[in-house]
Amino acid sequence: MRETRLWSLHLLVIPIIAVLLGLHFAVMHYAPVFYGVSVEEARNFETMIERGRSVAQLVLYILLLAAGLYHGLYGLRGILRELPLTPALAKFVDGGILLFGLFIFALGAYVTWWTFSYKIGG
Amino acid sequence: MNSNSEPTAYNNRLGLKGWIYAGKYTFERYLYLGHRLSGMGLIAYMVLHIIETANRMRGVEAWEGLMALFASWPFKIIEYLLFAAAVFHALNGVRLLLTELGFFLGRPKEPVYPYSSSIKRHRPLTYIVMTLAGLIIILGGSSLFFP
Numbered sequence: 063m064r065e066t067r068l069w070s071l072h073l074l075v076i077p078i079i080a081v082l083l084g085l086h087f088a089v090m091h092y093a094p095v096f097y098g099v100s101v102e103e104a105r106n107f108e109t110m111i112e113r114g115r116s117v118a119q120l121v122l123y124i125l126l127l128a129a130g131l132y133h134g135l136y137g138l139r140g141i142l143r144e145l146p147l148t149p150a151l152a153k154f155v156d157g158g159i160l161l162f163g164l165f166i167f168a169l170g171a172y173v174t175w176w177t178f179s180y181k182i183g184g
Numbered sequence: 185m186n187s188n189s190e191p192t193a194y195n196n197r198l199g200l201k202g203w204i205y206a207g208k209y210t211f212e213r214y215l216y217l218g219h220r221l222s223g224m225g226l227i228a229y230m231v232l233h234i235i236e237t238a239n240r241m242r243g244v245e246a247w248e249g250l251m252a253l254f255a256s257w258p259f260k261i262i263e264y265l266l267f268a269a270a271v272f273h274a275l276n277g278v279r280l281l282l283t284e285l286g287f288f289l290g291r292p293k294e295p296v297y298p299y300s301s302s303i304k305r306h307r308p309l310t311y312i313v314m315t316l317a318g319l320i321i322i323l324g325g326s327s328l329f330f331p
Contacts, residue, residue, distance in 0.1 A: 073281065073284075076281070080274060083270065087270075092328070094327070095327045105251045106251075107240070107247045110240065130230055134223065134227030135227065137227065138224065141220060141224070145199055166231055166234055169234055170237075172238075173238045176240075176241055
């Protein structure tokens with residue numbers, strides 16, 4: 063049952079990733095096509111901070127971070143768990159991936175929060 | 185004997201070698217390989233991307249220096265490969281999702297010659313999805329390199 067839940071969650075986060083990653087690509091990589099500004103302008107420090115100070119961006123980026131990391135690391139876990147591992151090693155893989163995922167999520171969330179709370183000129 | 189709560193060590197005799205060759209391959213098997221490779225590339229990139237964007241906390245100069253590096257041609261090519269991997273992975277993922285949920289496989293049939301497997305019945309969708317992925321990848325490249 064636990065595995066079914068984890069698998070279902072990995073499928074349920076797909077629409078979140080598709081929409082938010084699409085937006086991320088549009089803003090950061092295809093700004094000239096979608097917003098009529100150059101990529102350099104879109105990635106400029108002030109522009110990036112200005113964008114990052116919106117509540118919507120804070121929430122959506124943390125959501126993308128959680129969904130992307132969960133989907134990706136669940137996939138990686140599946141690949142590793144297909145290998146002929148002993149039960150102890152399989153548990154180690156599970157724990158290692160969970161800890162790694164939590165660490166990267168914490169870092170990404172902190173950077174997003176830092177951007178949100180950045181004081182221009184301060 | 186494993187209980188449900190214990191991890192299972194699968195009898196995966198070929199291990200990673202089985203990814204490269206495990207017998208007679210079909211188009212879908214190559215897509216499976218591509219899905220795994222693109223997926224691993226994307227998660228590796230995502231982790232590096234999170235670490236790299238933390239560079240903004242070091243100030244304007246550090247950030248602008250990093251962005252100047254990313255504007256160079258080698259990084260533009262890497263960026264395009266990333267886009268291509270994301271598009272391929274996403275669209276092949278849609279195909280896998282539809283398959284796992286039982287769509288486009290047809291009704292189960294008696295195995296009467298000439299055989300019509302679910303993979304063959306599913307193949308038009310595979311071609312449509314992969315053509316769409318190819319078109320998006322080409323369009324994305326033209327926008328990225330010739331804005």
